[in-house]
Amino acid sequence: MLGRGLKRKLSDYEENMAGLSSAFDSSRSLPYPLKRQLVLNMCLTKLQTYKMLVEPNLHRSVLIANTVRQIQEEMRQESNQQPVNICPGIAPASHSYTGMESPGISLQLPSGIGQQESHCCDLRSVEDPIENSLLIVSDDDMSSAISSILKDLDFVEDISPPTCLVPTGDDQPKFPENTGLKLEDDRQDLKGAECVFGSFEISNSTSYLKDLAIDDIFEDIDTSMYDSDFCCPPLTPPRSPSLATEEPLKTFPSCNSSSANNIQICRTDLSELDHIMEILVGS
Amino acid sequence: DIISTVEFNYTGDLLATGDKGGRVVIFQRERETKSRPLSRGEYDVYSTFQSHEPEFDYLKSLEIEEKINKIRWLPQQNAAHFLLSTNDKTIKLWKISKRDKRAEGYNLKDEDGRLREPFRVTELRVPTLKPMDLMVEASPRRIFANAHTYHINSISVNSDYATYLSADDLRINLWHLEVTNRSFSILLKLVIDVKFSNTENVGSCKSWRWFHVELCVLSAVFEEPEDPSSRSFFSEIISSISDVKFSHGGRYMMTRDYLSVKVWDLNMEKRPVETYQVHEYLRSKLCSLYENDCIFDKFECCWNGEDSTIMTGSYNNFFRTFERNTHRDTTLEASRESSKPRAILKPRKVCTTGKRKKDEITVDSLDFNKKILHTAWHPTENIIAVAATNNLYLFQEKIN
Numbered sequence: 001m002l003g004r005g006l007k008r009k010l011s012d013y014e015e016n017m018a019g020l021s022s023a024f025d026s027s028r029s030l031p032y033p034l035k036r037q038l039v040l041n042m043c044l045t046k047l048q049t050y051k052m053l054v055e056p057n058l059h060r061s062v063l064i065a066n067t068v069r070q071i072q073e074e075m076r077q078e079s080n081q082q083p084v085n086i087c088p089g090i091a092p093a094s095h096s097y098t099g100m101e102s103p104g105i106s107l108q109l110p111s112g113i114g115q116q117e118s119h120c121c122d123l124r125s126v127e128d129p130i131e132n133s134l135l136i137v138s139d140d141d142m143s144s145a146i147s148s149i150l151k152d153l154d155f156v157e158d159i160s161p162p163t164c165l166v167p168t169g170d171d172q173p174k175f176p177e178n179t180g181l182k183l184e185d186d187r188q189d190l191k192g193a194e195c196v197f198g199s200f201e202i203s204n205s206t207s208y209l210k211d212l213a214i215d216d217i218f219e220d221i222d223t224s225m226y227d228s229d230f231c232c233p234p235l236t237p238p239r240s241p242s243l244a245t246e247e248p249l250k251t252f253p254s255c256n257s258s259s260a261n262n263i264q265i266c267r268t269d270l271s272e273l274d275h276i277m278e279i280l281v282g283s
Numbered sequence: 284d285i286i287s288t289v290e291f292n293y294t295g296d297l298l299a300t301g302d303k304g305g306r307v308v309i310f311q312r313e314r315e316t317k318s319r320p321l322s323r324g325e326y327d328v329y330s331t332f333q334s335h336e337p338e339f340d341y342l343k344s345l346e347i348e349e350k351i352n353k354i355r356w357l358p359q360q361n362a363a364h365f366l367l368s369t370n371d372k373t374i375k376l377w378k379i380s381k382r383d384k385r386a387e388g389y390n391l392k393d394e395d396g397r398l399r400e401p402f403r404v405t406e407l408r409v410p411t412l413k414p415m416d417l418m419v420e421a422s423p424r425r426i427f428a429n430a431h432t433y434h435i436n437s438i439s440v441n442s443d444y445a446t447y448l449s450a451d452d453l454r455i456n457l458w459h460l461e462v463t464n465r466s467f468s469i470l471l472k473l474v475i476d477v478k479f480s481n482t483e484n485v486g487s488c489k490s491w492r493w494f495h496v497e498l499c500v501l502s503a504v505f506e507e508p509e510d511p512s513s514r515s516f517f518s519e520i521i522s523s524i525s526d527v528k529f530s531h532g533g534r535y536m537m538t539r540d541y542l543s544v545k546v547w548d549l550n551m552e553k554r555p556v557e558t559y560q561v562h563e564y565l566r567s568k569l570c571s572l573y574e575n576d577c578i579f580d581k582f583e584c585c586w587n588g589e590d591s592t593i594m595t596g597s598y599n600n601f602f603r604t605f606e607r608n609t610h611r612d613t614t615l616e617a618s619r620e621s622s623k624p625r626a627i628l629k630p631r632k633v634c635t636t637g638k639r640k641k642d643e644i645t646v647d648s649l650d651f652n653k654k655i656l657h658t659a660w661h662p663t664e665n666i667i668a669v670a671a672t673n674n675l676y677l678f679q680e681k682i683n
Contacts, residue, residue, distance in 0.1 A: 024570035035570075039516045042574055055345045055371070058433045058452040060579050063520045071516065279341060280429055 036071055043068045286670035288657055292356040292364070295661040298326055298668055299366060300675055301351025305335035307368055307421070309379065310675075326677055330379055332421035335370040347372050355438050355447070357460075365424070367447060371434040374449055376425040376460060383417045386410040427463050430456050517569045517578060525581035530590040531662070537593055539584040542566060544595050544605070559605045559612065562597045564635045564646045577651050588663045596655025599644065600671045601631060617655060617669045617676040627681060 020038050024030060043064050284302040291298050298310040311329035338347040349370055357365040363380035388410040392398050433451035440447045449456045449466075456466040521541035528537045535556075536547045542563060545555035561582075565572060572578040577598075584595040596602045597614075605612045614631045616622075621629060634643035657670040665680035 021570040021574040025568050036516070039570065039573070042570075046576075054348055055340075055343065055434070057579075059523070063523060063579070066519055067516060070519070276342065 036074065040068060040071045043071070285673050286657060286675060287350050288352060288354050289659040289668045289670050289675070290354045290356060291659050291661055291668070292366075293358055293662060295663055295666070297329065297356070297364065298659070298677075299354045299356065299368075300668075300670065301334065301354050301368055302673070303348075303350040305333055305337070305349030305351060305370065307332055307334045307351060307354065307366075307377070330419040330421055332377070334368045334375060334377065335373065338372070340372075352435055353438050355440050357440055358442075358444055360444065367438055367440065369435050369438055369449065372428065372431055374427040374435065374438060374458075375423050376427075377421050378424050379419060379421045381417060382420055383414060384412040385415045387413050425460065425463050427458055427466070430458075430466050430468070515569065517573055520573070520578055521569065526583040528584055528586055530586050531588060532590050535590065537584055537586065539582050539595055541578060541580075541582075544584050544593060546593070546607070557607065559593070559603075561595055561603055562633070564633060568646065572651070575651065577654075580654055580656060582654075582656050583658055585658055585660045587660045587665065594658055594660060594667060596658055596669070598651050598654050599649040600653040600655060601633075602655045602658060602669055615678075617671040617674075617678075618653075619674075622676060622678075628678065 284304040288301040296312045309330045310326035312324045335349040337349045355367045431451040435451050438449045456468050458466045524538045526539040544559045546557040547555045594604045600617045615628045632643045659668045669676045
């Protein structure tokens with residue numbers, strides 16, 4: 001099922017995935033971390049290779065992103081339980097994941113959105129006692145299992161067997177309130193995470209979707225004549241683009257074009273804007 | 284082309300289907316004639332028209348599909364029929380009318396429509412109406428556009444016949460049928476479906492608060508507590524609701540998630556009153572279904588006219604009906620091989636244990652490309668419309 005080989009084309013990859021997923025379904029002896037990694041890989045593939053001719057379905061993207069976050073949070077919590085400490089100075093905890101309620105948040109989402117996200121978070125923070133008891137896997141076992149899967153699937157280009165699992169720098173860009181975070185810290189954490197999972201990009205993007213998508217996507221549409229006076233709370237201007245736009249632009253297509261266009265529109269002349277609005281209204 | 288929506292009108296005499304190519308095909312039930320007293324009224328094509336064309340969003344550099352997501356009929360008020368059809372971004376109001384006369388003898392143009400030379404017009408005449416072959420015409424009367432950022436997934440017409448709702452994943456717009464450049468809008472969590480209640484006609488107050496609007500959102504008011512022992516990576520995905528239908532009587536609501544159909548009493552939000560497993564045998568295949576994207580398939584469900592039976596689709600062109608009173612369920616197949624005209628459909632069975640009996644199908648041999656997502660039940664009679672990819676099947680109850 002898992003062939004060996006250096007380079008794989010996407011179709012080979014998909015065949016492998018099909019084989020793996022039926023292994024997932026039929027085999028009870030597949031270790032849990034392996035299963036989890038498999039699901040994570042599938043999620044990331046889906047998010048990265050979604051055809052971009054047509055606007056992707058929001059519901060589907062959100063569900064996939066939520067699955068990714070669920071898995072990543074699980075992995076993070078596991079790493080918290082490990083004796084090996086990772087990066088100093090950063091202490092994520094499961095409850096802090098519900099970052100929507102934290103102070104200092106620069107975005108004000110419609111309250112419904114906040115509830116939706118925190119509900120999703122709550123769902124995932126409920127630890128399954130049965131699953132927990134299965135997590136008696138040593139660091140080395142897990143990391144070698146993960147790295148062998150990733151090698152075979154050629155998912156991450158240059159992987160070296162990691163000694164630490166989830167770099168908690170992983171978390172930083174997820175929390176919208178950490179606007180004070182320096183850009184260098186970001187990049188450094190980025191690199192660390194990339195080595196291990198290659199999933200850091202997506203965690204950036206998922207928070208991007210969660211926090212930014214609503215406001216920024218609506219930025220470029222003049223809805224003043226559609227909105228009534230009672231509706232949503234005022235949408236604040238977008239955050240500085242430097243924080244999370246670079247990586248997600250590559251990996252999360254639906255936010256990609258919206259954010260890029262927002263920046264474009266900010267720089268467009270008024271006359272060009274009028275022209276665009278004419279096309280929109282006229283079409 | 285692949286059928287993407289199926290909808291009976293209020294009387295059940297008309298059945299509209301929309302497809303992926305943006306076309307709408309309307310079927311009309313033929314009246315029983317004296318010459319064929321035993322035919323219970325078959326459906327023939329009444330009208331076909333192109334409702335939506337593919338478009339291009341220049342700002343986002345994305346195509347907008349012409350696929351028809353939903354069709355809703357308006358209650359009939361005169362000889363013409365009106366329906367709303369929507370793709371991902373634009374809703375159109377169509378008028379379908381019969382024409383059996385045409386005007387002849389125009390002054391300014393010839394019979395073939397070309398303008399006449401002004402100096403040739405030497406006398407004035409009154410155009411006259413001449414009979415012609417009956418023709419059914421569809422013309423767009425209103426176009427409601429540019430109000431949805433995400434894909435429109437549902438529309439619902441109010442009983443005042445003047446307003447309607449359109450919903451995408453995050454936003455619900457309230458429109459007046461006469462006004463195309465303005466709508467009221469509310470932002471929400473993930474919206475799955477939106478319906479006006481049919482039990483309370485709250486009249487024509489313009490403020491949206493006064494309409495009895497019932498919504499189904501992702502983490503809904505109605506939510507069953509999760510069973511922790513059955514939790515998996517895919518729990519959230521399979522519990523996400525793909526369709527909501529209110530019972531005709533107005534007391535119950537039915538939700539469809541990936542593996543089951545649940546009936547809720549509107550007065551009780553804590554748990555459903557009935558749960559029906561549609562294809563529980565798929566629970567052990569979730570990873571494969573996630574990998575091939577089938578886990579995101581949005582199945583619809585529907586009530587019969589008396590709210591005593593519910594129906595929903597599955598894979599392999601199977602669809603299932605559940606009788607609420609007797610707890611009897613049936614699996615039927617919509618395929619050419621098993622549907623000879625006037626033949627009774629044979630119940631099918633999926634084999635879930637090791638031993639396969641004759642005529643049973645094993646889970647592994649199910650064809651996941653043959654999915655029945657769209658079904659509709661005639662409002663009063665036991666006639667059902669089932670869309671199997673690009674074929675429409677109509678079944679009716681056999682009366683002995």
